[in-house]
Amino acid sequence: SQTIHQWPATLVQPVGSPLSLECTVEGTSNPNLYWYRQAAGRGLQLLFYSVGIGQISSEVPQNLSASRPQDRQFILSSKKLLLSDSGFYLCAWSAESDTQYFGPGTRLTVL
Amino acid sequence: AQSVTQPDIHITVSEGASLELRCNYSYGATPYLFWYVQSPGQGLQLLLKYFSGDTLVQGIKGFEAEFKRSQSSFNLRKPSVHWSDAAEYFCAVGATGGFKTIFGAGTRLFVKA
Numbered sequence: 001s002q003t004i005h006q007w008p009a010t011l012v013q014p015v016g017s018p019l020s021l022e023c024t025v026e027g028t029s030n031p032n033l034y035w036y037r038q039a040a041g042r043g044l045q046l047l048f049y050s051v052g053i054g055q056i057s058s059e060v061p062q063n064l065s066a067s068r069p070q071d072r073q074f075i076l077s078s079k080k081l082l083l084s085d086s087g088f089y090l091c092a093w094s095a096e097s098d099t100q101y102f103g104p105g106t107r108l109t110v111l
Numbered sequence: 112a113q114s115v116t117q118p119d120i121h122i123t124v125s126e127g128a129s130l131e132l133r134c135n136y137s138y139g140a141t142p143y144l145f146w147y148v149q150s151p152g153q154g155l156q157l158l159l160k161y162f163s164g165d166t167l168v169q170g171i172k173g174f175e176a177e178f179k180r181s182q183s184s185f186n187l188r189k190p191s192v193h194w195s196d197a198a199e200y201f202c203a204v205g206a207t208g209g210f211k212t213i214f215g216a217g218t219r220l221f222v223k224a
Contacts, residue, residue, distance in 0.1 A: 006154075043201070043216040044155075090154055098143050098205040100212055102154035 002027035006091050006103040013110055019064075019078040021106050023091030026072065031093040033074040034100060035066055038088040050074060086110045113138050115204050117215035124192050125223050132187040132218050134202030143205040144185040145212070146176055150198045158200075161185065172196070197222045 003026045013019060025031050035047040046059045048066035056066050063082050067075045074091060086109050092100040114137045124130050136142060143162050147155040159170025166178040176187045185202060199219045205212040 044214045046211060049211065088152075092155075094212075098212065099145065099157060099160055100203075100205075101157065102147075104154045105152070107152065 002093070002101065004091060004093055004101060004103040006089075006106050008106060009104065010107045011109070013081050013108065015083055015110055016080045019076070019081050019085070019108070021076040021089055021091075021108075023074040023076075023103055024072055025093045028072070028093070028095060030071060031095060033068060034092040034094070035074065035076050036090040036092065038090060038105075040087070044090065047076070081110045083110050113204060113206075113213050115202055115213050115215040117200075117202055117218045119218045120216070121219040121221065123221040123223060126194050127191050130187075130189045130192045130196070130220070132200050132202075132220070134185045134187065134215060135183050136185065136202070136204045136213075137183065138204055138206070140206055143212075144176075144178060145203040145205065146170065146174070146185075146187045147201045147203065147214075148172075148198050149201065149217075155201060158187070192220075192222055194222045194224070196220060 005024050033050045036044045037047055038044050048058055050056050050068045053068055064078050089106045091103040094100045116135045118133050145160045146158040148158050149155045158174050159168045159176055161168045161178045168176050174189050176185055178185050197220055199217045201217045202215040203212045
């Protein structure tokens with residue numbers, strides 16, 4: 001069966017510091033991969049999605065970037081964090097069925 | 112443009128009472144429809160999905176949803192709510208061959224004893 005992992009689970013970072021969040025999927029090949037942000041009390045905002053290695057689509061211009069160095073690995077990065085980057089970051093994967101399956105999330109607090 | 116509306120930001124029901132969470136969508140083609148549940152600090156868990164066929168869909172944890180094309184709705188129901196059902200519920204719409212799923216803003220369910 002397929003599983004999706006995210007780490008770290010929680011992160012507290014100062015403003016201006018770099019960021020790297022990692023997501024990996026097991027048990028499937030060539031998944032579509034997604035990064036979402038969920039601000040407090042808000043819905044899900046799609047940040048990036050990827051349909052293959054090195055293929056990244058950005059949905060919202062912002063301080064973040066994404067990379068897919070391996071088939072089942074998706075990384076969310078920033079060179080300099082802003083206060084507004086605080087939130088709950090969710091990674092998800094899907095196959096052709098379009099059903100998305102979510103990871104446990106990373107709580108990021110920027111101080 | 113595609114959109115999903117969950118009209119209720121939050122709902123409070125008594126334990127043992129029935130539940131209906133509303134979802135309306137706007138989509139030009141035949142949609143894929145989903146309901147997810149999120150407990151605090153957790154990821155989203157798929158409750159059920161509709162792709163085609165029978166418009167009444169059964170899901171996990173005793174939930175069901177009914178697709179009504181004429182009303183562009185996909186409401187989630189449960190006959191008897193348990194305290195553990197307290198969570199946030201998201202309706203979502205996707206498309207055949209598409210890569211993006213549009214999520215509603217969510218409905219927070221509170222369950223009182």
